Amino acid sequence: MKGEVIIACDFKSREETLNFLDQFHDIKPYVKIGMELYYSVGPSIVKEIKDRGHKIFLDLKLHDIPNTVYGAMKALADLQADMVNVHAGGGIEMMKAAKKALDEKGAKTILIAVTQLTSNSETAMHEELLIPSSMEETVAHYALNAKKAGLDGVVCSPLETVIVNKICGSDFYTVTPGIRFKSDAKGDQKRVTTPDMAARNGSTYIVIGRSITGAKDPYAAYLKAQRMFATGEEE
Numbered sequence: 051m052k053g054e055v056i057i058a059c060d061f062k063s064r065e066e067t068l069n070f071l072d073q074f075h076d077i078k079p080y081v082k083i084g085m086e087l088y089y090s091v092g093p094s095i096v097k098e099i100k101d102r103g104h105k106i107f108l109d110l111k112l113h114d115i116p117n118t119v120y121g122a123m124k125a126l127a128d129l130q131a132d133m134v135n136v137h138a139g140g141g142i143e144m145m146k147a148a149k150k151a152l153d154e155k156g157a158k159t160i161l162i163a164v165t166q167l168t169s170n171s172e173t174a175m176h177e178e179l180l181i182p183s184s185m186e187e188t189v190a191h192y193a194l195n196a197k198k199a200g201l202d203g204v205v206c207s208p209l210e211t212v213i214v215n216k217i218c219g220s221d222f223y224t225v226t227p228g229i230r231f232k233s234d235a236k237g238d239q240k241r242v243t244t245p246d247m248a249a250r251n252g253s254t255y256i257v258i259g260r261s262i263t264g265a266k267d268p269y270a271a272y273l274k275a276q277r278m279f280a281t282g283e284e285e
């Protein structure tokens with residue numbers, strides 16, 4: 051199963067986002083709307099970008115008690131995003147509540163769960179979160195919980211797709227941020243790799259923000275990432 055490059059549009063305004071997307075001419079990349087854009091502009095931005103022909107991953111990472119997540123997901127279902135997510139750390143019952151909300155609305159939206167943020171290191175996970183297992187074991191366990199809850203897949207780092215595919219099957223989506231070209235700065239991300247390596251590891255979708263949005267020529271950077279992800283070949 052192979053998806054495509056999803057661009058994380060982490061912008062603070064509607065204008066900035068639409069100007070950015072105008073650079074892609076007739077190509078309509080899959081767009082990720084995260085907290086920054088959604089909370090700055092509001093739900094209308096989802097419909098506006100969708101109406102321009104883009105698929106939308108609404109990355110709001112819900113994490114609350116099951117009843118609250120159920121209600122929130124019912125509201126989000128009306129936006130008809132192509133993909134939405136919750137935090138697997140909220141537990142199986144919470145993930146089931148999110149799934150139930152989408153099912154009751156008859157939504158076709160793909161539902162995935164964040165395992166461990168790609169900005170987390172294994173050391174921070176041990177020392178700050180007091181999770182004693184290895185990063186791989188933790189991600190694989192959270193992925194299995196997401197599968198048990200009936201979800202379609204997980205967000206994980208491209209370094210963990212092999213183990214997730216092994217444990218949950220290759221039809222279980224692995225959506226992987228933490229993608230950089232060789233020459234890029236990692237920024238706050240810790241568990242990163244390149245688009246071609248993510249493809250070879252078996253990621254279903256890769257999510258790229260700053261390596262495209264901050265590039266001199268975002269359109270060229272996007273095409274390069276798509277080619278590397280499609281072929282598994284280096285830049």
Ligand code: C5P
Nearest residue numbers: 058084166167168205227257258259260
């Ligand atoms: O700019 P960069 O490529 O690091 O952006 C990655 C995007 O993926 C950000 O929008 C971030 O919120 C999101 N993300 C992540 N790690 C996760 C889940 C989502 O980096 N586990």
